[in-house]
Amino acid sequence: AQSVTQLDSHVSVSEGTPVLLRCNYSSSYSPSLFWYVQHPNKGLQLLLKYTSAATLVKGINGFEAEFKKSETSFHLTKPSAHMSDAAEYFCVVSDERQAGTALIFGKGTTLSVSS
Amino acid sequence: DAGVTQSPTHLIKTRGQQVTLRCSPKSGHDTVSWYQQALGQGPQFIFQYYEEEERQRGNFPDRFSGHQFPNYSSELNVNALLLGDSALYLCASSSGGAYYYSNQPQHFGDGTRLSIL
Numbered sequence: 001a002q003s004v005t006q007l008d009s010h011v012s013v014s015e016g017t018p019v020l021l022r023c024n025y026s027s028s029y030s031p032s033l034f035w036y037v038q039h040p041n042k043g044l045q046l047l048l049k050y051t052s053a054a055t056l057v058k059g060i061n062g063f064e065a066e067f068k069k070s071e072t073s074f075h076l077t078k079p080s081a082h083m084s085d086a087a088e089y090f091c092v093v094s095d096e097r098q099a100g101t102a103l104i105f106g107k108g109t110t111l112s113v114s115s
Numbered sequence: 116d117a118g119v120t121q122s123p124t125h126l127i128k129t130r131g132q133q134v135t136l137r138c139s140p141k142s143g144h145d146t147v148s149w150y151q152q153a154l155g156q157g158p159q160f161i162f163q164y165y166e167e168e169e170r171q172r173g174n175f176p177d178r179f180s181g182h183q184f185p186n187y188s189s190e191l192n193v194n195a196l197l198l199g200d201s202a203l204y205l206c207a208s209s210s211g212g213a214y215y216y217s218n219q220p221q222h223f224g225d226g227t228r229l230s231i232l
Binding site for chain 2 (some may be wrong): 022033036041042043044045046049090100101102103105106107108
């Protein structure tokens, strides 16, 4: 069965420094992987998606993620954090056990950015 | 272009009551999914509707039911409310219809915050 594990529940960085949010996945198939962001009291916004076309995926707002099959990882990075990046981030895998497109979410990583 | 809209934004109910939440998908989308997000947790998949039928279901009891209308909008109904049903309920829409590719991004609404007293 598919699953994702977000390795850090909370990450704190200073503005202008790099961001790394770690995610490992488990899947019997070639997975579809996503990163979503959630700002307080808001819904989820798609940052980027991996669909086997390229292992390095570029998303919105300067974020990117690299799919590493040998390590079963899909870590999210950004070269320089901005205050507006403070939010909850979810690593997500698409459930391929049955027809449909259900998403399986990790528990989330809270990103704090200090000035 | 309106995104996914949900109503109401907040709702307070008591145990044992029934509730209906509503969702209008993004223009051009034909598939609607519902998720439950408990405080401090990631969203959990409840079910997905396409062509007015439940196509996929997560691990939720029968107290959770839904409906999709011909205009693709959807309702989530929860009967016999429990304290543990308190959560943010998120609706997501996507396109692709019968060709349900797992890489289709889903667009989320801002959710309905349900509180059970």
